[in-house]
Amino acid sequence: GAGVSQSPRYKVAKRGQDVALRCDPISGHVSLFWYQQALGQGPEFLTYFQNEAQLDKSGLPSDRFFAERPEGSVSTLKIQRTQQEDSAVYLCASSLGAALGEQYFGPGTRLTVT
Amino acid sequence: DQQVKQNSPSLSVQEGRISILNCDYTNSMFDYFLWYKKYPAEGPTFLISISSIKDKNEDGRFTVFLNKSAKHLSLHIVPSQPGDSAVYFCAAKDDKIIFGKGTRLHILP
Numbered sequence: 001g002a003g004v005s006q007s008p009r010y011k012v013a014k015r016g017q018d019v020a021l022r023c024d025p026i027s028g029h030v031s032l033f034w035y036q037q038a039l040g041q042g043p044e045f046l047t048y049f050q051n052e053a054q055l056d057k058s059g060l061p062s063d064r065f066f067a068e069r070p071e072g073s074v075s076t077l078k079i080q081r082t083q084q085e086d087s088a089v090y091l092c093a094s095s096l097g098a099a100l101g102e103q104y105f106g107p108g109t110r111l112t113v114t
Numbered sequence: 115d116q117q118v119k120q121n122s123p124s125l126s127v128q129e130g131r132i133s134i135l136n137c138d139y140t141n142s143m144f145d146y147f148l149w150y151k152k153y154p155a156e157g158p159t160f161l162i163s164i165s166s167i168k169d170k171n172e173d174g175r176f177t178v179f180l181n182k183s184a185k186h187l188s189l190h191i192v193p194s195q196p197g198d199s200a201v202y203f204c205a206a207k208d209d210k211i212i213f214g215k216g217t218r219l220h221i222l223p
Contacts, residue, residue: 004157033211035213040215041215041216042120042205042213042214042216043158045210045211045212048210056210059210091157093157102160102163103211104159104160105157105159108157
């Protein structure tokens with residue numbers, strides 16, 4: 001389909017491992033967002049790209065978290081030296097324009113750190 | 115401190131009746147509000163939105179009401195259908211989208 005896709009859907013990592021989560025936004029969408037959703041919580045903003053430019057990374061919880069979107073389409077969220085508190089669902093969303101309007105979400109990647 | 119609050123973790127409503135989901139916010143700078151619906155193992159899907167210059171927006175069975183003086187918005191679903199059973203997130207925008215914790219709606223047969 002033409003929706004936002006994320007891979008992998010599930011990831012189990014041992015504490016201390018590095019992980020990389022991929023997001024394929026809807027083709028042509030300018031804006032891309034990453035969110036972290038802990039159990040029983042709503043999605044919490046991590047970072048925002050407009051094309052390849054990372055305009056806001058204020059939500060990244062530590063310097064172990066890094067996101068990139070080098071060609072303005074696919075994005076990768078990387079977490080280094082994973083900790084148990086990183087266990088969550090990581091959601092990617094895209095929107096057509098530059099304004100923070102309606103966002104289309106992917107199914108998420110459920111990360112479990114053991 | 116939570117800027118967007120959904121104080122009811124869950125709500126059960128008889129099929130065919132009206133479902134009312136409530137949301138309160140603290141930041142008067144929010145200028146746009148959204149409701150998202152989420153099924154298990156799927157990402158949230160956009161339902162309906164409202165600008166802060168309006169007090170009502172309607173789309174089919176879904177109506178969102180905004181009371182700026184009370185910093186309160188609500189989502190009305192009428193009539194409720196079994197497929198409406200899901201988690202509903204209220205969200206508000208200033209320089210980013212901020213979500214509430216969600217309300218799980220159960221539509222009873």
